[in-house]
Amino acid sequence: MSDYPSIVLEQAVNQMASLPGVGRRTALRLVLHLLRQSDADVEAFSGAFTRLKKDVVYCRECHNISDSEICPICASPRRDHATICVVENVQDVMSIENTGQYNGVYHVLGGIISPMEGIGPKDIEIDSLIERVAKGGIDEIILALPTTMEGDTTNFYIYRRLQNAELAEMPKLSQIARGVAVGNQLEYTDEITLGRSIVNRIEFKG
Amino acid sequence: MSDYPSIVLEQAVNQMASLPGVGRRTALRLVLHLLRQSDADVEAFSGAFTRLKKDVVYCRECHNISDSEICPICASPRRDHATICVVENVQDVMSIENTGQYNGVYHVLGGIISPMEGIGPKDIEIDSLIERVAKGGIDEIILALPTTMEGDTTNFYIYRRLQNAELAEMPKLSQIARGVAVGNQLEYTDEITLGRSIVNRIEFKG
Numbered sequence: 001m002s003d004y005p006s007i008v009l010e011q012a013v014n015q016m017a018s019l020p021g022v023g024r025r026t027a028l029r030l031v032l033h034l035l036r037q038s039d040a041d042v043e044a045f046s047g048a049f050t051r052l053k054k055d056v057v058y059c060r061e062c063h064n065i066s067d068s069e070i071c072p073i074c075a076s077p078r079r080d081h082a083t084i085c086v087v088e089n090v091q092d093v094m095s096i097e098n099t100g101q102y103n104g105v106y107h108v109l110g111g112i113i114s115p116m117e118g119i120g121p122k123d124i125e126i127d128s129l130i131e132r133v134a135k136g137g138i139d140e141i142i143l144a145l146p147t148t149m150e151g152d153t154t155n156f157y158i159y160r161r162l163q164n165a166e167l168a169e170m171p172k173l174s175q176i177a178r179g180v181a182v183g184n185q186l187e188y189t190d191e192i193t194l195g196r197s198i199v200n201r202i203e204f205k206g
Numbered sequence: 207m208s209d210y211p212s213i214v215l216e217q218a219v220n221q222m223a224s225l226p227g228v229g230r231r232t233a234l235r236l237v238l239h240l241l242r243q244s245d246a247d248v249e250a251f252s253g254a255f256t257r258l259k260k261d262v263v264y265c266r267e268c269h270n271i272s273d274s275e276i277c278p279i280c281a282s283p284r285r286d287h288a289t290i291c292v293v294e295n296v297q298d299v300m301s302i303e304n305t306g307q308y309n310g311v312y313h314v315l316g317g318i319i320s321p322m323e324g325i326g327p328k329d330i331e332i333d334s335l336i337e338r339v340a341k342g343g344i345d346e347i348i349l350a351l352p353t354t355m356e357g358d359t360t361n362f363y364i365y366r367r368l369q370n371a372e373l374a375e376m377p378k379l380s381q382i383a384r385g386v387a388v389g390n391q392l393e394y395t396d397e398i399t400l401g402r403s404i405v406n407r408i409e410f411k412g
Contacts, residue, residue: 003300005265006273008258015254019236025393028297030225034255035262035271042259046252048221049240052214053248056241059211065241067212091234094209187231 061132063108063125065090073097073105080104082139085198086129086158088112088146091187096144099195104142107132112145112154121157129158130165142201143175146185159204173204267338269314269331271296279303279311286310288345291404292335292364294318294352297393302350305401310348313338318351318360327363335364336371348407349381352391365410379410 004010009031016027034042058064059071062084066072073079073093083104087093093106109124133141143158145151155175162170177200186194210216215237222233240248264270265277272278279285279299289310293299299312315330339347349364351357361381368376383406392400 003304005277005279005296005299006262006271008254008261008273009271009296012254012258015251018251020239021232022236026227028300030228031255031258032296033226035258039259042255045221045224046256048214048218049237049248050252052218052237052241053245055214056212065212065215067214071211073211090211090215090238093211094234098209 059108062106063110063128064093064106078103082137083142084129084132084138084140085142085144087144087186088151092144095187095189095191095194096198099191099198101195101198104140109145109154112148112150113157114150121161124154126158126161130161133162133171134165134167136168138171140172140174142198143173143204144186144198148183155204174201175204176201265314268312269316269334270299270312284309288343289348290335290338290344290346291348291350293350293392294357298350301393301395301397301400302404305397305404307401307404310346315351315360318356319363320356327367330360332364332367336367339368339377340371340373342374344377346378346380348404349379349410350392350404354389361410380407381410382407 004013012031012034013024013027016022016030017024019027022030034045037045055067057066057068059066059074060069061074062071064071064073068075074081080103084107085096085102085104086107086109087096088109088111090108093108096102096106107125107129109126109129111119111124113119113121113124132138141158141162143155145154159173162173176197189197210219218237218240219230219233222228222236223230225233228236240251243251261273263272263274265272265280266275267280268277270277270279274281280287286309290313291302291308291310292313292315293302294315294317296314299314302308302312313331313335315332315335317325317330319325319327319330338344347364347368349361351360365379368379382400382403395403
């Protein structure tokens, strides 16, 4: 006999425990919490994830998660469209937006180059970044990737790709100040440090 | 503009963050993890909870979560049906089963008496316990509720109810040994301590 008194319960626990960082004991606690909610609440809970998966769109310009073809940031006439901030993921866009220190647009790579995890340049949105820059009108590219080896590798790769792209005019290339402690993720950095690291950004020397 | 770049994303995060102990940042991380999974995987994730809510049954005898009208423990001829272990919830049944020290059946109250949380005797499965005992054939009732004030109150309430039930034969009433540290929940107790607390159970003196 399984540890669980019910197969549907066990299946629900298995699904909950498939989330990163959620152990089986926590999963059981969360599932039993759901079981105490109303039918409508459980329906709303489940529906939110299938709806997200079905309806989510990625912005054609910056590849951020969006509800429409062009995200609100790329669509805004009040943003500086000549400055592109290159980030790893959606959380990083939200973290930088929360600092209130940045008025340009973004480019969401959707990952960083990591040979250990088998993520190469073709697996992330680097080609689309180069194409975007090649169209012209970009004054500055701010590299705001994690201050890890993978982040440094990706920074350098982007730098070389831009150099080889034979651009009519090479935009200024900068990186956020190393106020972010080495080895840390952007999303866990406090807003003051992260905001300062944007204000004090320095030229990327490759 | 909301903090989130997408309304469907925000709705999914809201639902995930409605789980107890899950903050908004963790919720976002979990939702973005789901978004990276296949359509089929997200479907399986969501479906497990609606299916649980729709298909779950509570055992007619012991009120444990079950797939059928009578749970496997109550249906088993190898269990001692003259001994009932009274527990707060499903997790506690699983914890006691894992000790391998108990061969009787259970009665799942589905909560304990807690005036602070507005849970009275009528809100939990106490009437059904008394009815079950009144049918006869029960030699012993083991009270295995948390060693908290609420647990003690519930123990005492059950004791009084049994006394007033004018039973043909009063079963022996025992409680698990206080090896479980006062103030702790059963589900977080190690198996050795919990197993011993069942072996060393003592008569309930009211």
